Amino acid sequence: MAKTPTKVAAKTASIPTPAPASVKAPAKRVTGVKQPAPPLPVKPTSKAPASKKKPAVAAVVQPPAPEPVVRKAAAPRRKPIAAPAAPISFQEEVALRAYYLGEARRAKGLPGDEHHDWIEAERQIQSEAQPKAKTRNR
Numbered sequence: 001m002a003k004t005p006t007k008v009a010a011k012t013a014s015i016p017t018p019a020p021a022s023v024k025a026p027a028k029r030v031t032g033v034k035q036p037a038p039p040l041p042v043k044p045t046s047k048a049p050a051s052k053k054k055p056a057v058a059a060v061v062q063p064p065a066p067e068p069v070v071r072k073a074a075a076p077r078r079k080p081i082a083a084p085a086a087p088i089s090f091q092e093e094v095a096l097r098a099y100y101l102g103e104a105r106r107a108k109g110l111p112g113d114e115h116h117d118w119i120e121a122e123r124q125i126q127s128e129a130q131p132k133a134k135t136r137n138r
Contacts, residue, residue: 094118095118
């Protein structure tokens, strides 16, 4: 039994046919990816003698280097101003003076103790704080 042409045509209609070889599909373009630039050809600066021709070779040219960034000279730094020292209390001043009196006494090998150093320091500080009386020259 022979097949009828209508059945054969129905079978071939459902099969996709490939595109002809002369028709190319457009290339897919990728977005978001930066493609490198193609190298630029460079012409040779000197010509070879006519008798000895060499095949032309395209040289790859590097893009020019970016220009250096010029920065302005920094302004000279100012020294920070020191905060005013807090006033020293009388007791702290006496303690410091007594310490130095005791050190000087021990360095000289003199007898004494911390209590006497404290009393001497108080006496010295109080005498410095009192205004000096003016004396008349006669």
